[in-house]
Amino acid sequence: MIRQATAEACANIALVKYWGKRDAVLNLPATGSLSLTLSGLVTRTTVTWAEDPGDDAILLDGKPAAGAERQRIVTFLDLVREGMQASGASDRPGAPRASVESVNGFPRAAGLASSASGFAALALASTRAAGLELADEQLSVLARRGSGSACRSIFGGFVEWLPGSAADGQDSHAVPLLAPEAWDVRMLVAVLAERPKPKGSTDAMNHTVATSPYFEAWRACVPGDLDIARQAIASRDLARLGELAESNALRMHATMLAARPPVLYWLPETVAAMRRVRELRDAGMACWFTIDAGPNVKVLCDAAFEAAVITGLSDLPGVLRVISSRPGPGARLVPALVSS
Ligand code: 2P0
Numbered sequence: 319m320i321r322q323a324t325a326e327a328c329a330n331i332a333l334v335k336y337w338g339k340r341d342a343v344l345n346l347p348a349t350g351s352l353s354l355t356l357s358g359l360v361t362r363t364t365v366t367w368a369e370d371p372g373d374d375a376i377l378l379d380g381k382p383a384a385g386a387e388r389q390r391i392v393t394f395l396d397l398v399r400e401g402m403q404a405s406g407a408s409d410r411p412g413a414p415r416a417s418v419e420s421v422n423g424f425p426r427a428a429g430l431a432s433s434a435s436g437f438a439a440l441a442l443a444s445t446r447a448a449g450l451e452l453a454d455e456q457l458s459v460l461a462r463r464g465s466g467s468a469c470r471s472i473f474g475g476f477v478e479w480l481p482g483s484a485a486d487g488q489d490s491h492a493v494p495l496l497a498p499e500a501w502d503v504r505m506l507v508a509v510l511a512e513r514p515k516p517k518g519s520t521d522a523m524n525h526t527v528a529t530s531p532y533f534e535a536w537r538a539c540v541p542g543d544l545d546i547a548r549q550a551i552a553s554r555d556l557a558r559l560g561e562l563a564e565s566n567a568l569r570m571h572a573t574m575l576a577a578r579p580p581v582l583y584w585l586p587e588t589v590a591a592m593r594r595v596r597e598l599r600d601a602g603m604a605c606w607f608t609i610d611a612g613p614n615v616k617v618l619c620d621a622a623f624e625a626a627v628i629t630g631l632s633d634l635p636g637v638l639r640v641i642s643s644r645p646g647p648g649a650r651l652v653p654a655l656v657s658s
Pocket of ligand 1: 330331332334335336337345351433434464465466467468519520521609610611
């Protein structure tokens with residue numbers, strides 16, 4: 319039996335956002351969502367299973383995980399342990415113990431979707447190390463339990479998360495829409511703040527569902543936005559996709575602004591970057607912004623305008639750096655590091 323495996327997964331940025339759950343325990347979304355998996359934002363995770371008793375050892379970027387962050391990972395590992403017991407890979411209750419080492423190539427918890435790449439890499443590494451070979455859709459179901467958006471990072475390129483309708487969540491997983499090499503676009507991340515965000519997205523979205531009078535309107539508009547996004551991707555219509563993504567992101571933020579108390583992730587620099595994207599577009603550059611649960615601004619753009627848009631964003635005061643990504647691959651094992 320393989321005891322150790324290493325996997326890599328890329329972050330993804332949603333173009334039609336996931337904001338709101340219908341089941342908070344199983345991470346079942348209120349709507350579908352659609353994203354682009356990004357080459358530049360990678361998490362690499364090694365999992366080793368050992369039969370000796372004791373607590374899981376979890377290192378995130380070289381530091382022991384603590385508190386709620388640690389508990390979220392242990393709860394996820396418990397799901398894998400259940401799978402191991404069911405498959406006969408382990409027959410000792412409570413065992414085996416996991417060692418997890420995870421390294422991010424980008425700032426964690428700053429609205430750059432590190433939980434997506436993190437739980438996608440953890441899902442693949444932890445199951446393979448346990449000798450479990452899940453099909454991609456089942457891996458997506460498992461990754462979703464760690465963090466909803468992680469189910470999308472199992473696949474590369476443009477990806478849709480089907481909300482599903484089953485109570486157990488087995489039909490709520492991602493599916494690939496367009497392979498990464500099939501459309502050469504860019505996603506630029508203007509990093510405005512590398513500090514952890516004030517309110518985590520899980521709490522913020524649950525609070526929005528509970529208190530925002532606009533949540534029902536948000537839920538009602540997402541299926542139509544998904545239709546437009548799918549059509550735009552199928553016809554490689556970047557302007558249509560970009561306009562839709564900008565509008566969808568602003569509708570998501572409008573929904574959370576209407577929560578009580580409101581959820582406001584923007585900094586003054588966030589608004590300045592949004593305005594700059596509009597100026598660049600007015601000057602003829604094909605670029606559109608989107609914003610997640612943090613202050614950073616992500617810009618979808620035509621590959622031909624990449625350098626000019628990076629310059630236009632870097633010129634703004636408050637932009638620490640700009641990370642450029644292409645469509646990236648799905649979660650994958652790092653073969654040289656798999657041992658038995
Ligand atoms: C998204 N976000 O679609 C949206 C847009 C943030 C804004 O998915 O509670 O960390 O773990 O399921 O996946 C962030 O939410 O939340 C997210 P949980 P997750 O990318």
